[in-house]
Amino acid sequence: MVEAAKRFYIDAGVPQENVALMTRDDAGHSILTNDTGNACGLSATPFVSDCDYDQSGAILQWIYGELNAPAQRPKGRFLIFDQSPYAETGNGLSSEAVVYIPAACTGQNGCRLHIALHGCEQNRDQVGMTFIEDSGFARWADTNRIVILFPQVEASVLNPKACWDWWGYTGKDFLTKGAPQIAAIWRMVEQLARGNKAAKAAFAAAAA
Numbered sequence: 001m002v003e004a005a006k007r008f009y010i011d012a013g014v015p016q017e018n019v020a021l022m023t024r025d026d027a028g029h030s031i032l033t034n035d036t037g038n039a040c041g042l043s044a045t046p047f048v049s050d051c052d053y054d055q056s057g058a059i060l061q062w063i064y065g066e067l068n069a070p071a072q073r074p075k076g077r078f079l080i081f082d083q084s085p086y087a088e089t090g091n092g093l094s095s096e097a098v099v100y101i102p103a104a105c106t107g108q109n110g111c112r113l114h115i116a117l118h119g120c121e122q123n124r125d126q127v128g129m130t131f132i133e134d135s136g137f138a139r140w141a142d143t144n145r146i147v148i149l150f151p152q153v154e155a156s157v158l159n160p161k162a163c164w165d166w167w168g169y170t171g172k173d174f175l176t177k178g179a180p181q182i183a184a185i186w187r188m189v190e191q192l193a194r195g196n197k198a199a200k201a202a203f204a205a206a207a208a
Contacts (some may be wrong), residue, residue: 002021002023003023012047013098020062022058024053026040026051026110029047029119029120030047031047031055031056031133032050032051032053033050033054033055033056034050034052034053035048037049040075046122046127046130047131048090054070056116056135056136056137056139057140060144064112064146064193065204068143069139069146070143071139074100075099076101076102076103076105076106076141076142078098078100079098080096080130080132081096081099082095083184088184089182091180091183092165093153094125096124096152097151098132098150099125099148099188100141102141102142103109104142105145105147106115110145111145112145113184114149114150114151116135116154117164118131118150118153120163123153123155123162125154125162126155132150146201149185149189149192151181151188153165156169157164157181165180
């Protein structure tokens with residue numbers, strides 16, 4: 001499926017050098033880490049696996065270029081907030097999501113924003129904070145002034161494994177820039193972009 005997605009982007013005109021694909025037959029369904037999670041290759045909850053590979057670091061460095069080494073432990077704040085102001089009926093979002101704000105970004109503007117989407121069966125309702133805290137994104141965020149947004153999808157009859165919509169359960173626009181879930185995430189991004197002080201206050205109010 002991922003290889004098909006790469007072919008789609010290239011056929012759509014994205015330069016091949018702008019599309020990165022790393023495959024490992026032993027990885028299973030999970031996000032890979034250097035030292036945290038299940039045995040490598042085990043496709044089981046919470047779908048975080050110790051495969052001696054820092055997948056979150058690879059993703060962030062592919063997007064942002066060379067970064068400072070990650071922190072041993074994140075020292076910022078994982079803020080749980082209400083997603084309902086950003087959602088619409090039928091878009092499949094959970095009631096709550098999480099944003100990680102590094103200490104260096106508290107009360108200061110100028111931090112970058114990265115959106116980390118959980119995998120199927122990897123939302124907070126099913127694995128708690130494991131993907132959010134143990135995937136490694138927050139460790140890299142701490143030392144590189146990156147706020148990490150962890151939006152959340154809920155399980156339903158149409159989406160029993162709590163996957164993001166890649167087949168159309170939210171409607172025919174699921175593949176467009178105006179897709180219901182994309183639109184909701186963009187509203188969260190706009191809130192954060194208004195400035196860290198204002199955004200923190202708004203998200204704190206939503207979490208209260």
